[in-house]
């Protein structure tokens with residue numbers, strides 16, 4: 263399946279495409295433990311959620327209209343490289359944005375997402391998020407009971423974090 267995925271440069275405006283011209287397939291993402299689905303019908307999300315034991319969901323709109331003065335700070339904080347100790351599942355309902363994940367060689371891989379795209383980032387993967395130049399995305403966030411979405415910013419100390427170690431041993435060896 264061709265995915266709307268591109269690699270990215272590490273410099274310049276985070277909201278520009280940084281398109282390397284090298285397309286990725288869903289299989290390339292799978293090797294990094296990242297799952298990508300195109301789900302035009304919300305029933306596909308319901309099915310996936312029940313299979314994986316996700317009973318809760320909410321929606322977030324990231325835009326200057328919705329967030330007001332804190333928008334720019336929020337977007338900067340989402341773009342700080344981090345990991346989580348739980349998976350992160352996002353289902354895009356409107357607008358567009360980019361999730362960047364680290365490749366095996368520690369390069370950034372940019373994943374462009376739009377309405378009806380669903381992405382699952384495994385626990386322990388280093389990543390970041392940004393809106394694009396349109397400054398608007400609406401996303402459904404799926405979670406179990408108490409989501410552990412605290413971003414742990416990239417740091418050498420995290421090499422000994424059990425969730426990081428689990429990710430590295432499963433996907434980066």
Ligand code: KMT
Nearest residue numbers: 324340352359391399401
């Ligand atoms: C995240 O985890 O970075 C976010 O929730 C960003 C907004 S959802 C597209």
Ligand code: NI
Nearest residue numbers: 346350389413
């Ligand atoms: Ni995150």
